Amino acid sequence: MIALYRPGASAIHRAPAGPKVLVFIAITLAITLSAHSAWMLPAAAVLVVAGYLIAGLGLGELAAQVVALRWLIVVMLVTQLVFLPALVALANTGRVVVVIALAALVTLTTRVPALLDATERTLAPLRRFGVNPAGVGLLLAMTITTIPVIAGLAGSIREAQRARGVPVRATTFVVPLLVLSLKHSDDLADALAARGVE
């Protein structure tokens, strides 16, 4: 769901991280606040498609990002269809997909340290409200960095279970993954402290 940086030389790659994040926030707000407007969602969708094309990522990458969301999409649609008219449910789900695809566009075209700096700078004014900008930036950076690790953990759990003939079931998989992930985050916290992060 959160994509890793792909090197590139497009205008979107070269745009400074701070404004990029701000534009992303602005578009997200526009999409969520204009729920009644009929043209906002299609316009945003066009924008996303254009963004992926300009960044040289292609529609294949966009499709891959959306396919990665398939279960989220199914769950959202099904739960909403119980209470809401089909068109509204579809539009709500569409908005979430567009926002996530945009977020992926940002992480696909921005290096993590740049994102970290931009987040710290952008949130600096919020420090007096008790927000720790460095902390939020680091959380964001580490989330992106840690995804391949967690994916690796999931892979090795599946492998070990297959070797011992454990049947595939959500519970037999999720519990060890959770335990390993928590252990990993514990160790990570130590390593961060050792590297001087408060």
Add this chain to the structure above:
Amino acid sequence: MEHPEIVFDSVSVDFGGRTALRDVSVSLDQRRIGVIGSNGSGKSTFARMLNGLVLPSSGAVRVHGLDPARQSKLLRRRVGFIFSNPDVQIVMPTVAEDVAFSLRGRGFTAAEAGARVSAVLDRFGLTTHSEAPAHSLSGGQKQLLALCSILVGEPGLLVADEPTALLDAVNSRRIADHLLDELPQQLVLVTHDLRMAARCDVVLRFDAGRLVESGAPGDVVGRYEREHA
């Protein structure tokens, strides 16, 4: 001897009723300090006290004149720490970014930081991987990366808690040679590899939370080997 002192004065550590270290007193100024002992004897607890990851329940610790309880920020800039598992030490996505992370907030310009990063990557043979995703490296390369990320900050003391536990023979040897023979810094090396311990200048041996012996590596390692033969 020429290195600043590490001093433990009657230090005990309790973890909720369980005593991990009991009344440890020692003062060390050698360059290479080996730490040995069986599982659960308190080695990691001792090591983690050197940068304030664990604080004493009673007694006092001084590392290069600093008090870990009150000066942890200063101390962590001075003390680099290497863990067994290189995976948990990676903070940024690519090799060069991870090394550069250690220099954040230290007042270097981008150019200065970049020069330091390339110098250290070059020294440990990782230059060709500098743009690679850190998690795509082999275990041995990851541990070298961890070493780079620490050394780039020029710590005065390096603490390594079983740094070769997850490595093969070739990579273990490489890391061991770097740590023991090539670095100018003071080193505290926790290890189950008695050959590595024997290459230190002094060896401490822990048993059930007590520091039972400290002295010349030949004596301490030799006795430990005979007792466990």
